[in-house]
Amino acid sequence: MKIFSALRDGIGRVNRAPAVLFGVLLATFLVALPLGLTLRGMIGQHLGASLAAERAANGVNYEWWQEFQDQSAGVATTFTPTILGFGAVLDNVSAVLDNRPHAAAVASAGAAYVLFWIFIVGGIIDRYARNRPVRSHGFFSASGVFFFRFLRLAVFAWIGYGVLFSYVHSWLFRGLYPWVTGDFTVERSALVVRVILYLVFGLLLLAMNMLFDYAKVRAVVEDRRSMIGALVAGGRFIARHPGSTSALYLLNGALFVLVLALYAAVVPGAGGLGWPMWLGLAIGQLYLLGRLWVKLVFYASETSFFQSQLAHAEYTAAPQPVWPESPAAETIGPASTRPESPG
Numbered sequence: 001m002k003i004f005s006a007l008r009d010g011i012g013r014v015n016r017a018p019a020v021l022f023g024v025l026l027a028t029f030l031v032a033l034p035l036g037l038t039l040r041g042m043i044g045q046h047l048g049a050s051l052a053a054e055r056a057a058n059g060v061n062y063e064w065w066q067e068f069q070d071q072s073a074g075v076a077t078t079f080t081p082t083i084l085g086f087g088a089v090l091d092n093v094s095a096v097l098d099n100r101p102h103a104a105a106v107a108s109a110g111a112a113y114v115l116f117w118i119f120i121v122g123g124i125i126d127r128y129a130r131n132r133p134v135r136s137h138g139f140f141s142a143s144g145v146f147f148f149r150f151l152r153l154a155v156f157a158w159i160g161y162g163v164l165f166s167y168v169h170s171w172l173f174r175g176l177y178p179w180v181t182g183d184f185t186v187e188r189s190a191l192v193v194r195v196i197l198y199l200v201f202g203l204l205l206l207a208m209n210m211l212f213d214y215a216k217v218r219a220v221v222e223d224r225r226s227m228i229g230a231l232v233a234g235g236r237f238i239a240r241h242p243g244s245t246s247a248l249y250l251l252n253g254a255l256f257v258l259v260l261a262l263y264a265a266v267v268p269g270a271g272g273l274g275w276p277m278w279l280g281l282a283i284g285q286l287y288l289l290g291r292l293w294v295k296l297v298f299y300a301s302e303t304s305f306f307q308s309q310l311a312h313a314e315y316t317a318a319p320q321p322v323w324p325e326s327p328a329a330e331t332i333g334p335a336s337t338r339p340e341s342p343g
Contacts, residue, residue: 122146
């Protein structure tokens with residue numbers, strides 16, 4: 001029941017802070033906009049005023065698309081038939097599980113987006129931990145305080161994910177998989193082994209995600225300065241509550257699967273100009289909003305669960321007398337003795 005309460009409370013905290021959700025959506029759009037404009041220019045230059053342009057505008061011109069792919073470079077290499085409908089979701093999942101590299105331009109935009117999240121996530125967790133409006137001053141103050149701390153934490157994340165994708169993935173799919181399936185004569189059996197290895201790798205990836213999530217939660221709620229200490233504390237909290245933390249993570253994952261299922265049910269295929277184009281755009285943006293909502297619910301529900309277990313005076317670091325004091329400090333002592341905070 002605790003994990004259901006944490007999930008319900010996390011959803012409530014996200015829904016009561018719509019500015020955070022729509023702010024993240026806007027930032028995501030701004031990061032992707034330069035790539036979209038670049039790709040638009042490449043497509044327009046290649047099509048020109050040809051008859052292929054008219055056919056492409058009215059539907060899918062696979063002959064032109066193949067020609068464009070053969071001559072593409074950089075961000076244009078991402079313009080493939082897999083971007084249509086639900087295929088884009090499946091392609092993204094496959095890229096992660098198969099450890100496929102991205103084009104340099106896309107990787108640069110991804111790095112910028114990761115840097116944005118490193119800056120903003122401290123303010124997000126702080127807002128959800130306080131569970132009250134903090135206004136822009138309080139939000140960005142917390143973001144600034146934790147930015148450099150989370151940059152240090154990102155170094156450990158880079159090492160951890162690097163080992164996972166460079167060594168563990170290689171050992172599973174380039175070492176173990178060929179060794180196990182070397183004598184197989186039935187393709188179905190080899191597929192079963194590959195799916196099992198995908199599940200193993202996916203579980204390791206989710207476990208690492210959960211570890212760094214709780215490291216961030218403990219760093220913000222307890223105002224920790226040592227990211228090694230936050231990482232160890234996050235792992236210790238998971239070890240003390242393995243069933244609850246895993247179940248909560250799976251419940252959040254189920255929300256994500258629900259969003260994917262709804263998107264798969266309503267996403268249109270390739271269409272022409274006019275209302276089909278705008279309908280597809282609107283559905284795509286709603287799907288993106290749903291994905292970001294689930295991501296924020298992850299943080300909010302994990303924060304709620306941690307606070308319900310350990311976030312009280314005996315487990316928190318001493319608060320600073322200036323903003324942004326630890327969210328847990330708001331529950332320590334009578335209200336009259338706490339420093340007044342903006343918002």
